[in-house]
Amino acid sequence: MHNKPKEPLIHMSKRKALTWYQAWGIRLIAIVIALAVCAVITSVTTGLNPFEVYATMFSGAFGSSRRMWILGKEIAILLCISLALTPAFRMRFWNLGGEGQILIGALATASCMIVLGDTLPNVILIPVSIIAAIGAGAVWALIPALFKARWNTNETLFTLMMNYVATQLVAFFVIFWEVPKGSGKIGIINQSTEAGWLPVIAGNRYLLNILCVAAITIGMYIYLTYSKHGYEISVVGESVATARYVGIKVGWTIVRTLMLSGAICGFTGYLLVAGTDHTLTTTLAGGQGFTAVMVAWLAKFHPLGMVLSSFLLVFMSRGASEIASGFSLNESFGDILTGIILFFIIASEFFILYKLHFRGFSRKTEKNAENAASQMKETPSAGKQSGPAGSDNEEEKREDSANV
């Protein structure tokens, strides 16, 4: 021990809980830094002006009212799937079968539209299709749930495998109902009669979808936060032993919750077929059953937070494809930017939970933080924007803006 003992260069300690606006302040800073890093990478690798690139991304998502509607529609679908997965995730049941549950719901919808389209009026056909889609999705999720509840099988693998079964089933029926024969496609279902199609309200074909999902969002938030079922789900997720001890029927809770999860996925399948696409393909869900997993995690399984996280992901992907075509860049470039931004957002969670202390700074920082805290009490917004003088370090700013 010949060297003089030193304070470690950086050490971290757990923060006490931050208020919501401090946490969001940190996230906002993370996004700003992410955009700065993206800008550097853009100009270095492509030689383009990053601000033009950002403007293009922005216009790709918001540029026209048509683009806005498409943005809204895509958010709605992704959000709906995420909401479906959430109750299962809160129970620590990793339902990766969203994809399959959507497809099976879509298949049920398409079947109703094709088989019953000529016989039933829309007033009856639409509810029948919805019930069929919800039922099919629920059953598709029920199967792994029963196995989990009864024999404690691994739900991750099981639900994942169910996706492939659903895809194959859809592939079979696409051929079965193909129009015209030999094309391998179903084409637009009931194109002339529009039987079973969701009605266009207020002159926009996506509005009804968006409203449905908005209602589900609020419903899911209330269900998870205030209902007895929601409470049971949390208890089972946290500790099965405790749940059993207070007399919660664990198996039944798993089965019930998964049926809800599958039902909403099935309903998403309905919205895709009857609301927007009016056809059935094996790639209908387009991997969104998995993207939704990320949406749910980013929002920490909070239904209202998922509105933001699904917006973010859809916005990024719309913007990415726009810059790809606008600047004739490779599609992958957009993905790189998306990746960078996601990285920073996920990393910001660390700074919400922990605080870094730098050698020589720690005590000063504490004091600064106290000052910042008292400032903040007086003028909440001013304290957040102006970091204490003398600390140019980005990390420091992050800390101070949030450390109260």
Place this chain on the structure above:
Amino acid sequence: MDNTIPAVALRGITKTFGSVVANDHVNLDIRKGEILALLGENGSGKTTLMNMLSGIYYPDEGQIFINGEEVTIQSPKDAFRYGIGMIHQHFKLVDVFTATENIILGLEEKGRLDRAAASKKIQEICDLYGFQIDPQRKIYQMSVSQKQTVEIVKALYRGADILILDEPTAVLTPQETEKLFAVLRNMRADGKTIIIITHKLHEVQELSDRVAVLRKGSYVGEMMTRDTNPQEMTNMMVGRQVTLNINRPEPVNPKPRIEIKGLTVTSPEGVLKLDHIYFDIRAGEILGIAGISGCGQKELLEAIAGLQRVESGQILYINDDGKAEDLVGRDPLEIQHMGVALSFVPEDRLGMGLVGNMDLSDNMMLRSFRDGRSVFTNRKQPHDLAEKVVEELEVNTPNLSTPVRRLSGGNVQKVLVGREIASSPKVLLTAYAVRGLDINSSYTIYDLLNQQKQAGVAVVYVGEDLDVLLELADRIVVLCGGRVSGIVDGRTADKNEVGMMMTELGGSERIRAMEGEGLA
């Protein structure tokens, strides 16, 4: 201080967690070759202080001197470099590895991984101090006490001269405790420095050379063990005069509440856990259950609460009107509605009964969330209950929306016991209700149980501390190897007699049962 340089000297150590000050300018010397007992109530900052010594936390302020030299301890690795090893309350072992593999895990030794040489070295350490472990055995096959031994050997293998043990006896039987103490004395004789955190004052007297006391994060004082007594130590910890006698009011109008007839329980592996036991539980009295760990107490309580599959026999619940109903085969919810409350404090405290990530109110709600016909939960009542429990049992918590996993062990227990009592049960089953609790909190719990008894509740108290059982319980059922080896009167029973009953009858059966467990 005399001429010798202390093995460890802490100067002005301060550590805060958010707004909570866990340690406030603590100064403490630990001398070479002594056993120091670190005392303090739950949440007084003992574990935090030791965690800074073992590199888990880094102090906000203050200096640490090892053998007179100032050091910086940033990680457990650093701590080991300075010869400091800590045995935590929650063991940090990989279940599917053997003892040897766990012990050498994370050591970056040059050359090839030589398990045989490591085993040999481990065996030498064991022989030197009198440990009994099989280095080739896997952790999941070991008992709690064996796992603890592995932890200690792990620290010694890494060359620890200063050993910190955080409540090592909380999960041990009296016999295992004796063995541990013998080993610790051997280590002291070998010149090792030992710091032990404990709540059991008779252990402090039995084992330690010196006592240091913390209160609310601050250092209060120290004294030689031989110059002090439990009363003085308690007063120092609590900061005021405390009476150390457990109250035992006369039973109120005792009448049978539960009759257990021929209860037999086997574990899923087919091991006989309870073997045709008969006894009754009476309203208005405290029934103590004594026995060494694993002799069937857990299964007994779980069977009554409907959490354990019963092989044969009856558990008759006697209503106030004298009608008997069999509890066997009913689900936990039904039994709960009949007024049977189980407050079981498992070894890992949070495993059963509470949800660590939920806050106090939500944990209070576990019992009552079904009330009412609404599909929504009523949060007002659990919130009020949480407030009441926090106030009456002096739970130390920042606020009601703190997740219970952030509370210290004793406070977690108060929350659990407080909730169970609040459901105004007819039968209150408690297991290890004071496990890991400091004196003051323990007495709060004893008082609560006595209040329940006087209100006519049938209280069952499963405890580890025979002295407490003999002072608190009206009758004591002694279990041994899944059988009732005796039922004695708490007022007249003799400690030695009960101790004999705990081990004598069916001793061989118990060994067989334990072997069966080991194989499973």
